[in-house]
Amino acid sequence: MVQYSRARLDASFGALSDATRRGVLEQLGRSDASITDLAEKFHMTLTGMKKHVGVLEQAGLVTTEKVGRVRTCKLGPRRLEDEMAWIERYRKLWDARFDELDKVVEELKLKEKVDGRKKRE
């Protein structure tokens, strides 16, 4: 299970390391789109876009559905959440970050105190 999550972590990083793929996610955040739409929008060949979408799909960030001859892409289940939940996660990220900042600041304060004492001696 942990192994699986680790693989997913790597897949997410791989998927997000490319500017086009990040653009596709942003685009799909606005509305669903077909591979053809996306290829046009990003000035790519169909084959090229299919590859990008494949990587995103592998990472669970995008799902696709074929209706007739058109394959429609939308954000994967992992990305769908309401604004409140998103903001709470954003807050938690900053909270953890600020906790670490507090520690660094505490250490610098201590160092200043010690240095100040040394100067006075």
Add this chain to the structure above:
Amino acid sequence: MDARKESEPTPVKNPTTAERKSERELVVTRTINGPARIVFEAWTKPELFKRWWIPKSFPVSLLSCEMDVRVGGTYRLLFGPDASNSVAFHGRYIEVTPHSRLVWTNEEGDDGGPVTTATFEEQGGKTLVVVHDLYPSKEALDAAIASGSTGGLSETLEQLDELVVTLAASAGRS
């Protein structure tokens, strides 16, 4: 989750707030237990910045951190679980006012990313930090929320946050 921290003295922990202030703005606030001079130093010196920007609970590290903190100077943060799986985030400082204000762009997206303003206001030896993200449009912020991205560095961190929860949950089961 906090068990590993028990050995360390815990100073007073101040609350962190986050809200969508308007159609285009996100605002985060927190009071840090130290003077603005020191807080500003921790935001602008790479060797200090890299010690706190990625919380320890995340399974990634800042692989490299280049920051030329002056008006027009650029920054580039490279992070990930390892060098073969890294993501770069970059932008430019557009305002640098020592001890009180930093403004930078987030340029990794295709469309214009948000502009981030961090202000540091000292009150009785403590510093109120306000981090303000201004998106180019309502649509841009809506899209960021819909896609789970917050633009810039936090985009991947949001993702990792989810994964950490998954890891913790699966560890609990085994």
